[in-house]
Amino acid sequence: MKATPPAIALQAVTKRYQNRPVVDNLSLTIAPGETLVLLGTSGCGKTTTLQLMNRLIDADAGTVLINGVDVQQQLPHDLRRHIGYVIQDAGLFPHYSVAQNIAVVPRLLQWDTARITQRTHELLTLLRLPDTILDRLPDALSGGQRQRVGLARALAADPPIILMDEPFGALDPITRDDIRRELKELEVFRQKTVVLVTHDVREAFILGDRIVLMDAGRIVQTGTPDLFRQQPATPFVSRFLKASGEG
Numbered sequence: 001m002k003a004t005p006p007a008i009a010l011q012a013v014t015k016r017y018q019n020r021p022v023v024d025n026l027s028l029t030i031a032p033g034e035t036l037v038l039l040g041t042s043g044c045g046k047t048t049t050l051q052l053m054n055r056l057i058d059a060d061a062g063t064v065l066i067n068g069v070d071v072q073q074q075l076p077h078d079l080r081r082h083i084g085y086v087i088q089d090a091g092l093f094p095h096y097s098v099a100q101n102i103a104v105v106p107r108l109l110q111w112d113t114a115r116i117t118q119r120t121h122e123l124l125t126l127l128r129l130p131d132t133i134l135d136r137l138p139d140a141l142s143g144g145q146r147q148r149v150g151l152a153r154a155l156a157a158d159p160p161i162i163l164m165d166e167p168f169g170a171l172d173p174i175t176r177d178d179i180r181r182e183l184k185e186l187e188v189f190r191q192k193t194v195v196l197v198t199h200d201v202r203e204a205f206i207l208g209d210r211i212v213l214m215d216a217g218r219i220v221q222t223g224t225p226d227l228f229r230q231q232p233a234t235p236f237v238s239r240f241l242k243a244s245g246e247g
């Protein structure tokens with residue numbers, strides 16, 4: 001029997017801007033079903049690393065594989081239909097209603113209206129959203145509701161991989177804590193391969209099966225939250241954890 005390939009693999013990947021590597025010879029594998037958190041200070045290359053995974057940007061060197069297939073052999077739009085993407089403040093289309101936002105990928109996949117309606121209602125229930133918001137524009141939602149709609153949109157076609165870039169960054173601390181907790185408890189979230197970018201150590205410890213701490217485009221330490229607590233690999237790691245009150 002053939003072994004299952006990693007859901008995502010980066011092999012010696014480099015991305016340069018103005019001749020400066022912002023992702024520097026980085027290698028990383030993510031198992032199916034794993035929640036991996038990319039953690040690090042502002043500008044260390046987390047977002048760039050994430051965007052290499054769904055071909056929002058292309059690497060200058062190295063290989064990115066999704067389920068064992070080089071992303072260069074896949075069309076960006078095909079790839080993105082199979083990889084959900086959630087960004088800060090949800091990134092909803094402002095002139096689309098909530099219903100239209102949630103239906104973006106199902107429409108691309110040419111689902112019929114009945115199937116889209118059924119899926120939309122399932123997602124509203126899953127994410128504890130009232131169906132009274134379906135006709136509203138994103139502007140007429142609270143930040144927490146917008147973020148939930150962003151999640152619903154990313155989950156709509158049930159992609160096996162979800163990429164999340166500072167998904168809770170725009171929320172107040174209480175709403176952020178609530179949504180984090182709810183997300184962690186969702187069965188669907190547990191089953192999926194999730195890569196989450198954050199600079200928030202607490203968030204990384206709550207949500208991550210494994211954490212990758214980056215600095216200047218490189219990996220400083222990889223491991224479970226417990227490993228980070230018990231064996232910070234370098235003084236940089238200790239300082240990073242201490243600065244957030246988790247060290």
Ligand SMILES: Nc1ncnc2c1ncn2[C@@H]1O[C@H](COP(=O)(O)OP(=O)(O)OP(=O)(O)O)[C@@H](O)[C@H]1O
Nearest residue numbers: 017018022040041042043044045046047048049199
């Ligand atoms: N399109 C671009 N052109 C030039 N430089 C860029 C571009 N995108 C990112 N950079 C630079 O690459 C570096 C890494 O950026 P990246 O967004 O990946 O960092 P990050 O760790 O996600 O930071 P943050 O937490 O602030 O979002 C930064 O110095 C940034 O200024």
